[in-house]
Amino acid sequence: xxxxxMMWGGLRYEFLxxxxxxxxxxxxxxxxxxxxxxILSELDDPRFLAMHASTLQLAATVALLTNWLAPLGVGIFxxxxxxxxxxxxxxxxxxxxxxxxxxxxxxxxxxxxxxxxLPALLLYMLVLVLCVWRTGNLLLFPLGLLCYAVVxxxxxxxxxxxxxxxxxxxWTPLYQFLFFGYWFWGNLFxxxxxxxxxxxxxxxxxxxxxDASFFGAPAFGGVGPGPTPVLAGIASLATLLGLAVLVxxxxxxxxxWEQARQ
Amino acid sequence: MMLDRLRYEMRLLGKPVLLTPVLxxxxxxxxxxxxxxxxTIVARSMSGSLEVLLPVAAGVIVATIVTxxxxxxxxxxxxxxxxxxxxxxFLLILLWSAIVSLLTSLLLxxxxxxxxxxQIVHWSQPWQFLAWQLTWLSSTLWLVAFGLVLSLxxxxxxxxxxxxxxxxxxxxxxxxxxxxxxxxxxxxxxxLTFSPDASYWLLNRFELLGTAAVLFVLAWGxxxxxxxxxxxxxxxx
Amino acid sequence: xxxxxxxxxxxxxxxxxxxxxxxxxxxxxxYGLLGPNGAGKTTLMRILAGILRPTSGTIQVxxxxxxxxxxxxxxxxxxxxxxxxxxxxPDLTAREFLDYMAILKGMDExxxxxxxxxxxxxxxxxxxxxxxxxxxxxxxxxxxxxxAQALLNDPQLLIVDEPTAGxxxxxxxxxxxxxxxxxxxxxxxxxTHIVEDIAQTCRRLAIMxxxxxxxxxxxxxxxxxxxxxxxxxxxxxPRPAGDITVVSTMNMGATVQYRVVGELADSSLATPVxxxxxxxxxxxxxxxxxxxxxxxx
Numbered sequence: 001x002x003x004x005x006m007m008w009g010g011l012r013y014e015f016l017x018x019x020x021x022x023x024x025x026x027x028x029x030x031x032x033x034x035x036x037x038x039i040l041s042e043l044d045d046p047r048f049l050a051m052h053a054s055t056l057q058l059a060a061t062v063a064l065l066t067n068w069l070a071p072l073g074v075g076i077f078x079x080x081x082x083x084x085x086x087x088x089x090x091x092x093x094x095x096x097x098x099x100x101x102x103x104x105x106x107x108x109x110x111x112x113x114x115x116x117x118l119p120a121l122l123l124y125m126l127v128l129v130l131c132v133w134r135t136g137n138l139l140l141f142p143l144g145l146l147c148y149a150v151v152x153x154x155x156x157x158x159x160x161x162x163x164x165x166x167x168x169x170x171w172t173p174l175y176q177f178l179f180f181g182y183w184f185w186g187n188l189f190x191x192x193x194x195x196x197x198x199x200x201x202x203x204x205x206x207x208x209x210x211d212a213s214f215f216g217a218p219a220f221g222g223v224g225p226g227p228t229p230v231l232a233g234i235a236s237l238a239t240l241l242g243l244a245v246l247v248x249x250x251x252x253x254x255x256x257w258e259q260a261r262q
Numbered sequence: 263m264m265l266d267r268l269r270y271e272m273r274l275l276g277k278p279v280l281l282t283p284v285l286x287x288x289x290x291x292x293x294x295x296x297x298x299x300x301x302t303i304v305a306r307s308m309s310g311s312l313e314v315l316l317p318v319a320a321g322v323i324v325a326t327i328v329t330x331x332x333x334x335x336x337x338x339x340x341x342x343x344x345x346x347x348x349x350x351x352f353l354l355i356l357l358w359s360a361i362v363s364l365l366t367s368l369l370l371x372x373x374x375x376x377x378x379x380x381q382i383v384h385w386s387q388p389w390q391f392l393a394w395q396l397t398w399l400s401s402t403l404w405l406v407a408f409g410l411v412l413s414l415x416x417x418x419x420x421x422x423x424x425x426x427x428x429x430x431x432x433x434x435x436x437x438x439x440x441x442x443x444x445x446x447x448x449x450x451x452x453x454l455t456f457s458p459d460a461s462y463w464l465l466n467r468f469e470l471l472g473t474a475a476v477l478f479v480l481a482w483g484x485x486x487x488x489x490x491x492x493x494x495x496x497x498x499x
Numbered sequence: 500x501x502x503x504x505x506x507x508x509x510x511x512x513x514x515x516x517x518x519x520x521x522x523x524x525x526x527x528x529x530y531g532l533l534g535p536n537g538a539g540k541t542t543l544m545r546i547l548a549g550i551l552r553p554t555s556g557t558i559q560v561x562x563x564x565x566x567x568x569x570x571x572x573x574x575x576x577x578x579x580x581x582x583x584x585x586x587x588x589p590d591l592t593a594r595e596f597l598d599y600m601a602i603l604k605g606m607d608e609x610x611x612x613x614x615x616x617x618x619x620x621x622x623x624x625x626x627x628x629x630x631x632x633x634x635x636x637x638x639x640x641x642x643x644x645x646x647a648q649a650l651l652n653d654p655q656l657l658i659v660d661e662p663t664a665g666x667x668x669x670x671x672x673x674x675x676x677x678x679x680x681x682x683x684x685x686x687x688x689x690x691t692h693i694v695e696d697i698a699q700t701c702r703r704l705a706i707m708x709x710x711x712x713x714x715x716x717x718x719x720x721x722x723x724x725x726x727x728x729x730x731x732x733x734x735x736x737p738r739p740a741g742d743i744t745v746v747s748t749m750n751m752g753a754t755v756q757y758r759v760v761g762e763l764a765d766s767s768l769a770t771p772v773x774x775x776x777x778x779x780x781x782x783x784x785x786x787x788x789x790x791x792x793x794x795x796x
């Protein structure tokens with residue numbers, strides 16, 4: 001059977017299984033309320049608008065602000081996808097099918113991630129609509145989508161890869177708790193607090209370094225490194241996506257080793 | 263009988279449940295020991311672990327463990343009712359978290375790494391120490407009650423844990439709004455970390471206990487619905 | 500003791516009607532509950548076990564009213580239950596699992612409880628593996644642990660839901676023999692879709708389909724329902740025609756022997772045979788023969 005057809009079939013069903021979870025939509029609805037309210041209040045502040053020299057900069061900051069919470073939902077809701085195969089005893093059946101482990105993992109990763117990103121994207125588009133409504137600037141919408149693709153998506157795929165892989169070796173509730181701690185510490189913890197943090201480095205999955213280097217977005221609420229060279233943005237993008245790939249390769253190798261051990 | 267029962271319930275909860283709060287505290291303390299020994303920063307950070315990390319860990323554990331039982335169908339046919347079994351498990355997790363939190367706070371107090379809310383700084387002993395325990399107690403009780411209600415309403419381990427973590431992060435992100443607007447005070451979980459000078463700190467701690475009590479009553483009612491306990495949310499097996 | 504069920508209905512959230520106007524009397528001894536998957540057997544078992552509440556109707560188990568909270572609690576004290584999907588705690592040993600279940604059943608006295616656990620381990624032939632963790636147990640062994648936990652409190656009402664599903668022939672025979680020995684002074688309600696389980700162990704049964712009772716009475720009465728409708732046909736040609744259900748097929752080399760239930764188009768080549776329980780069950784399940792049939796209650 002054609003492997004691309006198998007890949008597409010697997011991806012489609014992983015997408016459908018994830019998108020049908022009411023709890024996923026409930027969570028992002030909660031996010032929409034919190035984030036929407038927060039951004040609207042910022043847009044009402046003239047100092048906030050004055051911080052941005054262009055529509056592109058404003059779009060980049062909005063993309064970043066919306067991304068404070070969404071990846072947390074993405075990471076936590078992806079954490080149970082692989083353990084679920086074991087729990088529902090489908091794994092044994094899947095191991096007998098002609099599709100390779102590589103194809104299965106890839107289709108699970110992409111399908112489940114895209115499904116989880118859908119409510120995150122809808123939330124973001126809602127925020128953009130609110131921003132356009134408040135500022136009257138229609139250009140915010142297309143620029144906002146561009147910023148989302150460049151600033152937010154690399155970090156989302158980075159988070160998704162760890163969330164799919166780590167629960168294979170760590171107890172899922174523990175992973176969720178560690179992820180919560182990591183998300184706060186690695187993205188929102190101020191570098192001036194006296195404790196080391198990933199915030200402001202190229203490993204920040206929230207996308208603040210990419211945001212600052214490509215679009216010149218200012219630091220906001222302790223998030224973001226301030227003026228940053230373009231090379232740092234490229235390095236961050238490459239690092240996040242590269243690590244996502246490496247983690248998935250490591251996962252594949254680990255699962256193959258586990259299967260051989262049995 | 264009770265000892266035998268407790269022994270089995272602890273076995274069923276498992277080592278991860280017992281180890282998690284201990285590892286959280288020890289891990290965080292080790293990290294601080296390596297990166298920064300400034301007393302103020304250590305005091306602030308360890309008080310943060312007491313008020314934030316330990317309660318969230320307890321909440322996630324309750325949300326993902328207590329109301330899920332492999333032998334639920336048989337449990338529901340027992341004369342010793344399942345809502346009592348679930349309550350016992352819940353209390354064991356809470357008690358263990360409380361022991362770890364109390365020991366941590368005692369050590370912090372003794373070694374002067376404590377960060378006190380302004381409202382009780384001038385209180386005499388033992389009232390100051392006892393009031394300071396509300397730092398972790400109120401947050402923990404609220405989050406475990408919330409975790410219990412989430413697990414009973416949503417019937418999904420990962421979604422319950424996810425929503426609890428999301429709520430905690432939202433509290434961390436929007437702390438200034440919660441500090442500023444009194445309407446949020448009854449659910450403001452982490453004032454010592456962000457607003458140690460708040461004049462409403464003690465009231466906030468008791469308000470949290472009150473709202474936690476409401477959540478417990480709701481959870482108690484939901485635990486007595488066997489059809490709910492047997493069910494899973496769609497896609498959340 | 501007997502169970503009296505009157506006009507029992509169960510409608511789940513979403514409007515799924517699992518039980519419709521169920522009337523049933525279950526006397527002492529082994530009683531079979533037969534029906535296809537989705538007939539409502541498990542729902543009925545769960546209502547009797549006090550796990551689910553009926554939407555309407557009455558249940559009397561001996562002197563206890565199964566529709567009240569107090570009644571359900573009282574029934575649970577005399578109940579042993581083996582569910583279709585028995586979940587076990589993988590890190591407990593068989594002995595520990597039974598000990599824990601005994602505690603939940605209110606057996607507080609340690610010595611007496613442990614003695615009972617050992618008796619049951621012996622009964623289900625698991626003494627040699629009593630210290631092994633349940634995660635190492637096969638499906639059949641877990642079922643035996645399951646029946647052991649159901650018997651801990653020497654129940655007056657024993658409900659077993661699909662006990663032999665997924666077991667190998669040897670385990671299935673062992674289980675049937677075990678269940679047969681358990682009848683007597685207690686009610687043993689055996690719910691299954693495997694006709695042979697009931698044929699081997701029960702004298703009385705009820706058949707459910709689509710949430711309704713379509714037959715209740717003795718196994719002899721059920722066997723008689725299909726009299727004159729069961730045929731054996733040996734042919735070297737095509738499959739027999741007519742409004743029939745083929746119950747079994749045996750390849751004899753040049754010919755094939757069919758056992759069929761129904762109305763044959765041409766009965767000249769067929770030999771009428773005495774119906775078995777399975778034949779009668781098939782006959783009843785055929786949609787055109789599904790009106791309510793009750794032997795005397």
